[in-house]
Amino acid sequence: xxxxxxxxxxxxxxxxxxxxxxxxxxxxxxxxxxxxxxxxxxxxxxxxxxxxxxxxxxxxxxxxxxxxxxxxxxxxxxxxxxxxxxxxxxxxxxxxxxxxxxxxxxxxxxxxxxxxxxxxxxxxxxxxxxxxxxxxxxxxxxxxxxxxxxxxxxxxxxxxxxxxxxxxxxxxxxxxxxxxxxxxxxxxxxxxxxx
Numbered sequence: 001x002x003x004x005x006x007x008x009x010x011x012x013x014x015x016x017x018x019x020x021x022x023x024x025x026x027x028x029x030x031x032x033x034x035x036x037x038x039x040x041x042x043x044x045x046x047x048x049x050x051x052x053x054x055x056x057x058x059x060x061x062x063x064x065x066x067x068x069x070x071x072x073x074x075x076x077x078x079x080x081x082x083x084x085x086x087x088x089x090x091x092x093x094x095x096x097x098x099x100x101x102x103x104x105x106x107x108x109x110x111x112x113x114x115x116x117x118x119x120x121x122x123x124x125x126x127x128x129x130x131x132x133x134x135x136x137x138x139x140x141x142x143x144x145x146x147x148x149x150x151x152x153x154x155x156x157x158x159x160x161x162x163x164x165x166x167x168x169x170x171x172x173x174x175x176x177x178x179x180x181x182x183x184x185x186x187x188x189x190x191x192x193x194x195x
Contacts, residue, residue: 014052014062016042018101021063025104030111030118035059060108061121067105079139081146081193084158085186087136091162092182095169106166130155140193147195158189 004012020041024032035056036046053059095102112122133155140146165185169176 010052013042013044013048017044017049017052017059018063018066021059022067022099022101022104025063025107026100029107030060030115033060057117057121060118063101064105064108064121064125067101079136080143081136081140081190084133084136084140084146084193085190087133088158088162088189089182089186092165092178092185095166096178098166103170106163106170109163110167126159130159133158137193144195146193149193154193161185 017038021033021038024037024041033056035049035053038059039046039049042049049059053062108118109122109125112119130152134151137146137149137151137154141148141151165176165181169178
């Protein structure tokens, strides 16, 4: 078996540390997350966690970034209504298989309301998501597949709905039928946005 490179070992350590951080957040929220506990959970020292991330805030930012990047796989549609509907459908569908990292993201997202040290991270993540949604709405308007609506307001409404569904699903999975809901929400937005 070939020996792993330093970059491969570093990447593997980073993945293990983020997984440990996600588990701790799921178990006890932001208060349970310390660099020492992350290192211990992952089987490393606190020093390696500090070396990788530098601070708890940077660790949370990395966790937020990695858990939401590529959350909806296979987005290859051109910007516009169909891509927007694919994102809505894919986001809700991905909730069924979301693991501790995505659950941790949602818990930290909710906790960021009362935790100034992580609030900026989650404001930035939401701003990026809204920008993507806004671009799809604007592209759809330009292409004539979306009626004249305010792209900013629409992006806020879609993001709010998706995050709300995710929180409800994680709180009470039996009450949220994701398969049925994803089709209903997709069609709701198709009707609301079609010319």
